[in-house]
Amino acid sequence: MSLCVAWKYEDPGGSRVCFAADSCVTVRSEEGSLEMPYGGIKVLAIPVRIIPPETRIPGQLGSPFARTYGMAFVDGFVPAFLLKEALSEALQHLQVVGAPENVTFPQICDFVLKFHRHFHEELRSHLRSGYEVSFFFGGFCPKTGRVRVAKFFVDFESEEPVYAEILLGGGVRFDTLGLPSAEAKFRQLFELNLSAPPCRVHFAVWRRLREILRDPKFPFVKGAVQHGEFGDDGNFSFCGTMDLEIVDGRLQSRMFIRGTEIDEVHQAQGLGEFHVNYGYANPFNEDVREFDPSHFVLADGSGVVIDEPVTVVPHEEAWAAAYESERDFLILMMGGNALAIEHIGSTAVAEMASRPIIDILIGVETLGNPRTPPFNLSLRGYQFCGDCGIPGRLLYRKRKDGMFDLHIVQHEGEFWGKGIQLRGYLRTHPEEANRYGLQKVRILNAGSWTAQRYLRARSEYLDQLMAKAMARG
Numbered sequence: 496m497s498l499c500v501a502w503k504y505e506d507p508g509g510s511r512v513c514f515a516a517d518s519c520v521t522v523r524s525e526e527g528s529l530e531m532p533y534g535g536i537k538v539l540a541i542p543v544r545i546i547p548p549e550t551r552i553p554g555q556l557g558s559p560f561a562r563t564y565g566m567a568f569v570d571g572f573v574p575a576f577l578l579k580e581a582l583s584e585a586l587q588h589l590q591v592v593g594a595p596e597n598v599t600f601p602q603i604c605d606f607v608l609k610f611h612r613h614f615h616e617e618l619r620s621h622l623r624s625g626y627e628v629s630f631f632f633g634g635f636c637p638k639t640g641r642v643r644v645a646k647f648f649v650d651f652e653s654e655e656p657v658y659a660e661i662l663l664g665g666g667v668r669f670d671t672l673g674l675p676s677a678e679a680k681f682r683q684l685f686e687l688n689l690s691a692p693p694c695r696v697h698f699a700v701w702r703r704l705r706e707i708l709r710d711p712k713f714p715f716v717k718g719a720v721q722h723g724e725f726g727d728d729g730n731f732s733f734c735g736t737m738d739l740e741i742v743d744g745r746l747q748s749r750m751f752i753r754g755t756e757i758d759e760v761h762q763a764q765g766l767g768e769f770h771v772n773y774g775y776a777n778p779f780n781e782d783v784r785e786f787d788p789s790h791f792v793l794a795d796g797s798g799v800v801i802d803e804p805v806t807v808v809p810h811e812e813a814w815a816a817a818y819e820s821e822r823d824f825l826i827l828m829m830g831g832n833a834l835a836i837e838h839i840g841s842t843a844v845a846e847m848a849s850r851p852i853i854d855i856l857i858g859v860e861t862l863g864n865p866r867t868p869p870f871n872l873s874l875r876g877y878q879f880c881g882d883c884g885i886p887g888r889l890l891y892r893k894r895k896d897g898m899f900d901l902h903i904v905q906h907e908g909e910f911w912g913k914g915i916q917l918r919g920y921l922r923t924h925p926e927e928a929n930r931y932g933l934q935k936v937r938i939l940n941a942g943s944w945t946a947q948r949y950l951r952a953r954s955e956y957l958d959q960l961m962a963k964a965m966a967r968g
Contacts, residue, residue, distance in 0.1 A: 498516065499516040502662070586603075614628075644661050645658045721754045806850065825875075839855070859906060916965055
């Protein structure tokens with residue numbers, strides 16, 4: 496399987512239409528199906544040329560209509576390859592009775608559908624499985640003079656390939672193909688962005704798609720984002736992807752061409768005298784500029800980078816159970832030194848959008864030195880982060896086997912009271928919780944996708960919310 500997204504949005508240059516997909520390939524082996532995360536080319540270009548009826552030799556009188564169309568597919572590589580290669584050849588030699596400029600996009604789709612059905616039948620008669628293919632197909636319509644997109648798939652009831660035009664109407668439109676659970680998750684995440692306008696659609700799609708690719712819950716949807724876009728001239732073209740990861744507090748960039756990491760090829764195989772002169776999109780450029788690499792230095796001289804990527808997602812019911820399980824382990828590891836433990840923050844409030852990090856408030860008698868960890872929680876996967884410049888609170892965080900932040904504070908002190916008070920206020924005022932959740936999404940939509948700038952952007956709103964909570968007791 497895979498995950499493909501087609502979307503349309505408006506920007507100052509007009510309407511933009513784009514395709515994107517992951518780069519994971521399913522490889523059959525003696526052990527079963529294996530994932531090859533990088534290298535699967537799933538976003539493709541197909542040349543389309545319509546010649547006038549009097550042309551007897553291809554190319555003799557030129558082409559009144561010539562454009563590059565786009566395709567993005569999921570499911571089987573064999574049917575996709577056969578279909579794409581056949582279409583690439585056939586669509587370059589279209590000849591019609593009448594003026595080529597009167598050809599419509601549905602007419603071209605009808606032509607594509609005949610090939611889709613042909614290969615579907617041929618492969619179904621020879622293969623037990625793997626003969627299905629679903630795809631987006633789009634391009635410049637000669638008659639209407641605009642880019643249009645169709646979704647080709649196998650109808651569940653008839654078991655025959657069909658298509659439907661998508662991305663119709665104004666404003667933001669999007670559609671998905673692929674692993675059903677991954678489709679549902681992407682829609683949930685992206686629709687959350689759209690629920691808190693204004694949303695920078697292009698960047699939100701990239702980021703949400705990358706989140707799905709990195710989520711271990713979705714097998715066979717992995718790798719790098721590959722992307723194609725229809726330009727002002729109606730032609731579909733590709734760009735490379737500059738992806739970024741934060742590893743041990745350092746930014747690492749990776750350059751991908753259609754799902755293949757070009758530097759890895761260069762380092763492993765060498766490219767001789769050649770250099771690949773290619774253009775790369777970097778939708779995460781703001782994350783690079785705003786990332787804070789400064790270290791919080793601990794007593795042993797080691798340091799930890801506090802800044803990290805951040806996101807906001809819809810509420811998950813599983814968060815309450817995850818807190819309870821983690822709390823039980825922490826009680827055992829801390830012994831009697833933890834006077835009280837509470838689930839706080841947005842993940843403790845039903846139906847509220849939140850960062851997917853469970854905040855746990857731990858009350859102790861005294862904090863001690865902020866540069867010295869009061870508990871040894873390394874075996875549980877926690878990293879001590881000191882007070883992060885906020886006196887009165889010590890922070891531990893875990894980012895593997897669950898996402899947790901432990902806030903160590905004086906029991907019944909100021910931080911303790913504020914955390915409990917805000918949680919109670921949001922639980923009893925769901926309208927405020929909903930507004931707060933949307934405010935978090937607006938911060939993401941404005942471009943704050945790293946923790947430090949997200950927290951700065953949120954601070955004023957949170958201060959006002961805290962004042963309301965404390966005023967109501």
